[in-house]
Amino acid sequence: MATTTGVLARPTSYSGVWSWLTTVDHKRIGVLYGATAFIFLLIAGLEAGVLRAQLARPNSTIVDGQTFNAMFTMHATTMIFMAIMPMSVAFFNFVVPLAIGARDVAFPRLNAFSYWVFLFGALLMHTSFLVGQIPDAGWFSYANLTSRTFSPEAGLDFWAIGLLVMGASSVAGALNFTVTIINMRAPGMSLWRMPVFIWMTLLTSILLVLAFPVITVGLIELTMDRNFGTNFFNTSAGGDPVLWQHLFWVFGHPEVYILILPAMGIVSEILPTFSKKPLFGYPVVIFSGIVIAIMGWAVWSHHMFTVGLGPVANSVFTITTMLIAVPTGVKIFNWIGTMWGGSLEFKTPMLFAIGFIALFIVGGLSGVSHAVSPSDFQQQDTYYIVAHIHYVLFGGSIFGIFAGIYYWFPKLTNRMLGEGLGKWHFWLMFIGMNITFFPMHFAGLDGMPRRIYTYPVGYGWEVYNLLSSLGYVLLFVGFVMFVHNIFHSLKKGQVAGHDPWDAPTLEWSISSPPPEYNFAEIPHVRGLDHYWIVKREARAAGQPVPGPEPHAAPGSVHMPSPSYWPLVTAFGVVWIGGGMLIDVGWDYIKFPISFVGGLIAFIGVVGWANEPASAPDAHHGGHEAGHGAAH
Amino acid sequence: MAHAETAHHAEATTTGLNHRKLLMWIFLGSDCMLFGALIATYMVYRGQSIVGPYPVDILNIPVTTISTFVLLCSSFAMVQALAATNRNNQRGIKIWLLATALLGFTFLGFQVYEFYTFSVVEGLFIGTNLFGSTFFTLTGFHGAHVTLGVVWLVSLFIVAFKGRLGPSTALDVELAGLYWHFVDIVWIVIFTLVYLIGGYDAGPVAAGVLTGPIPSVLPV
Amino acid sequence: MGFLPFRSRNVTDGTPGSFRQVSRPGLSRVPPLALLAAMAVLALLVACSPQSNMSTWETFGPVARGQLHLFNVLLWVMVVVFVLVEGILLYAIIRYRRRPGQPLPHQTHGNMPLEIAWTIIPTILVLAVGGWSVATLFRLDQPPASAGKPLEVVVTGHQWWWEFEYPDADGAGKVISTANELRVPVNRPINITLHSDDVIHSFWVPKLAGKMDVIPTRSNKMWFQADATGTYYGQCAELCGVIHALMKFRVQVLTNAEYDTWVAGYGKAPQLSADALKGQAVFQGAGTCTVCHTASGVDNPAVVDGRVAGFNSGGAIAPGPNLTDLATRTSFAAGTVEPLNPDNLRKWINNPNDLKPSTHMAGRAKALYPDGSTKVTLSDVQVSDLVAYLMSLK
């Protein structure tokens, strides 16, 4: 067991399919995350299309109730867990090491492991489509509709186990980024010189690490109830369905900040760049992020105002929830302060960043109106909530992510994304999303409940729904343009150079795309907006602006080598989950099958532990790890 | 996790803290939330079981006190193992690692005995009532943690036998120790709440979360 | 124009004196720009929706009115904040756009007094609204003692219909059990206790009161009071399975006299024609209807429990609506089929799924609908007789 080569010979290829399967390079893993998540975004978007098609007209029969329920459940679950979260992780992967001046993340193989577990977990959940038993109890799947009695099909097992598996991936990833950010900053980069995006990544990671175990417990209890006859949510044995709601929302509310903080970080990077001004109130923006991350734990019951917790509990959660608007507002004001007096250039990333602010305000304000519990008694579970969700998640998270894609694409590929198409994309999205989601406010206040697959004539909801469905068409065209832009620009895009935006952060000081080791020499960070400082000094002194360093001499940088073990271990872990889903009529067969998965995972871990992070004959050879990754 | 030779050089990290140690600390924070949620479930359902057996019918506090003591001793052994590693006392490393693992194993033996008597002898299964579901899940999760710890300690013992543990690899032992102490502390909490405080619970309590009629019992 | 937040339809069809108009939050305080912008959007979107059965803008009782009032005020706070912040954003976009040859702008890093100001002002604002919310919350929690003795109703949610039980309908202990149309007297507080025998539902009549979840093992309470007689639309608001969308109901608010008549008449043996008598025989015999339905007054609790237990364990049985006063209703199948007439009832018995897909009636009555969707196994004559019987259940 102790041989350095282990059972599998060390992978050696640095190109081709195998190189992607065994890569531990954070940039490549970032690309894998991003591409996978984007495909899931499109799938979830198509599922939304089914919803909009069905609801466009009253009494329509395009799909039945069962299919409709499955569609919004998978739409939301996919968007949240398989599109936005992994897309944020794609940015963590690609940007964090570059922006803190590190050569990789702290645990490159753990990073690869996170990705594979995520991919396999997402695929596992989607096999429910092949089996024809699709999860259909909504994205928060309230007990006890989820019990075997009321949902006898396997859909919810796919849902619960898929989420458990993906949760493992998220926690592994978040642990990695927490350590990376705390421990791997270039010399000179104190916490108060860290770019805001890095701060938000750190806060998001901490939230993830603490929030996921809570839903893990809920999901395990659900899985055991469904498969091994426990009574956690079994009402006839005295189980309380409300317990699930607490477990879900104690996770669920921090989760919505997990979804928005990365986007806020991205926006905080883009606004200064295109305003040619440093971020206004940097410490306040960070401090408000910290406050949000803490207060996010004290508001979960605002999703449960109508559960009957009584006026005292409702009062407490009304007040805490309303207060959380304050630190969020502070961020908004500081962003506007950044633009104030600046020299604004409306490139596509900037448009999306401004769109983010404009739309998030709408979503945030409707959020505050839900917080007022007496009015929420009327709003809860109506389209008014659906409007809120999409203003914060689509107008917020998705716009932030698009801003980030336009911003960092040149760094990743050395090509610019087409500006013309980009602007079209932006305006289609901006107008389309308002046409789709603004009328939902009215539908909701006119009493349209959410999650209804059909509605009759005469309730006054027809116009709003038709508008929403028309808006979807604009969004669809916008997405198609974006996809086209990506493929077109990859081949024919304008060559970007290392610093197309005159940006302030470290990653723009190295060549595009960055070399495998990122920094030939680890920079010494001189302040917040390090690269601006460097560039402006040079300009002031009449010297040429320092560009990327020449490539490192072969053999001078020691990088972690590719490895099979993360893939093997991930495969084993997901097999454990998959085994629990095998249904041949006898429940206990699940254990031996899952056990095989455990065995594979165990072999993976042993191989992993016995394999040095870098092969002695790694292709860059040499020694001296410096700030390179260690394990 | 056992670690190979090439990584022995000290890492230059921003904080001076080792990557893996930091990782372990944060992971333990995460695990706290896991047990927090499990314990919360147990506490919410305390006294809510509709049918017996109830804790007072089943829990054997003297026996579990002994197993708790065993687990506490194992923490002591763990401390000794780390000290021996730091002093490069090769014999001590092996003895104390083995002792820790064996004590952990003994604790698991108690748990197996406990599970066996509760279920086969006393008729409390995981699906019998809420007490069964919450009790077995909570203590089962803890048992799984202990099992993992024992496996880890045994692997370290094997590595030690090859003479590869010493001051330069003390971190490998220290990490296992952090984990082991954490699992121990969690047990103290569980023992206090489930056995010492909740151990005398009998029958359904009158004023609990349930205020409405309970739907007809399913024929399972 | 009941959809605009600052106007409320003047209701005249109720009992006199019972209606107060929803207050108008001070329009004058709202900047004209905000008003114009908001009105333009609102009018544009809303112009073509003349009627709304479930609008939260039209309130007919103190609970809904209190909730709307709070929302109206909040809405204007939100509109002001919205216009202000988006306005400043827009101004910055236009004013500070890059001009050719512009030098590097002044590099500010922040401004403490500003930070403090925009922390404190929103804090005060939200705490003020928050305090008011808390007050409203407690005020609306219980009916005021001055409103008189409330009428108690126990509501039980079923997949996918509603059961209403009155433990004391007439003040003299008369028990009534009915379904899908809740009858209450005007101007009297109604205390609702919410139960569920299966999954979570949510009881919601927007024009009378906000919703409250119906959770198995719990007894949630809520109350409302109607200012005006008429029909109010309600719907289950928590996902409860395949046809959650079709779990509706009505609240019929009656004058006291009408209510008393209904209560007094409930459970009296109906007058049956010859056909109806044959229908009754089918109902109790070949039709196996009584497995799930009761048509002669209040169900025996043991029978009800048996149905629930049989349903939960997957048997060919389900709790079905009490049909004792069926013919007095205007709609059936949980508010999805209207009107209640012989034609619709015939269609229903022939195959409930034609009118309401996926009902448990079609799904569980294996003897009547062997594969869950075919036409009923009864003959056309038997069905006609059944319809005659059902139509005489008054």
Ligand code: HEA
């Ligand atoms: C990105 C995700 C995201 C974000 C950031 C938020 C942010 C907020 N959310 Fe939202 N929320 C969701 C995602 C999110 N939410 C989702 C997915 C659901 C539905 C789940 C489901 O049921 O399916 C939900 C549901 C939800 C509910 C439950 C509603 C119900 O079901 O009845 C509530 C209730 O309080 C709420 C409140 C808030 C509040 C107060 C904020 C605040 O953080 C907003 C703060 C921002 C602002 C207020 C705007 C900017 C501030 C200013 C310009 C300053 C001036 C402002 C004032 C003085 C007010 N949200």
Ligand code: HEA
């Ligand atoms: C990140 C989160 C996110 C995002 C981005 C979206 C995006 C969208 N959502 Fe979703 N939504 C949720 C999160 C999200 N949603 C959540 C949490 C719920 C609650 C669910 C629940 O109740 O459980 C919900 C519920 C929800 C409902 C309510 C369902 C109901 O209650 O009955 C509706 C209805 O219209 C809807 C619509 C849409 C639409 C039209 C979009 C659009 O913006 C989508 C735009 C996307 C596209 C237009 C894709 C285009 C695809 C292509 C271009 C593919 C082309 C193909 C190839 C190139 C191969 N969503």
Ligand code: CUA
């Ligand atoms: Cu009952 Cu939805």
Ligand SMILES: [Cu+2]
């Ligand atoms: Cu929330």
